[in-house]
Amino acid sequence: MTDEAEPLRVRIKAGGGLRKDSDALIDQVRAIDNVRLVQGPLHRLPQVQLATVSNALLEVFDLVIEH
Numbered sequence: 001m002t003d004e005a006e007p008l009r010v011r012i013k014a015g016g017g018l019r020k021d022s023d024a025l026i027d028q029v030r031a032i033d034n035v036r037l038v039q040g041p042l043h044r045l046p047q048v049q050l051a052t053v054s055n056a057l058l059e060v061f062d063l064v065i066e067h
Contacts, residue, residue, distance in 0.1 A: 007056035012049070017042035026056045 010024040017039070045053065058065065 007059045010049075010053050010056055012043065012045065015043050024053055024056075026053070026060050029057070 005023075008025070008027045010026060012018065012022045012024055014020050014022075057063070
């Protein structure tokens, strides 16, 4: 992944059950059946990285959070 790919791609470092570095494809969000999640999450993001993904989703989908 290159830096120019953000916010459409966010790099997720390997850890837990995630064997290699991967990209969260922000512009390809999909709903999947919970039955496919038989093993639980492969990886849990640290709070900082979760915020990066959240901000990317807000930007890509042009969502505004009003306080």
